[in-house]
Amino acid sequence: MFEAKNTDILDLEEDDFDTILENDIKFRGRIKFSKPFMIRGSVTGVIEATSDLVVDSEAVVCADISASRVLVKGKVEGNVVAGKIVHVTSSGSVTGDITSEQLVLDPGSRFTGRCTMVAN
Known part of the structure; x- marks a missing residue:
């Protein structure tokens, strides 16, 4: 089992996010952010972050992702690089x-893909 300090991304509430890309938004391009970000809509491109990213259950992301922690409840097509943890829930796919x-x-x-575990 993993430490609770690394799983608190599961405990994030909607109020913890400065920005939420809602389910009626389709975005194409590069997204950069430094505070927790939630995607409920559709993103195609590149996502670069120094914070947490949550791909909500109805979200579709076709992008390479770089973030501190990534929680996938929806669909991600692309490579994911996380400094700390990637968590794919039962409704999620990568x-x-x-x-x-x-x-x-x-x-x-x-x-579906390859997994590389890196040391801190």
Whole structure:
């Protein structure tokens, strides 16, 4: 089991996010952010972050992602690089390579790609 300090991304509430890309928004391009960000809509391009990213259950992301911690409840197509943890819930799927210190795949989640575990 992993430490609770690395899983508190699961405990983030909607109020914890400065920005939420809602489900009626389709974005194409590069997103950069430094505070927690939630995607409920559709993103195509590149996501670069120094903070947390949550891909909500109805979200579709076709992008390479770089963030501190990534929680995937929806669909991600692209490579994911996380400094701390990538957590894919039972409703989530990732098609692409994952590089992270920790990876959590809940029962029922889908992952197609290679995983590289890196030291802190």
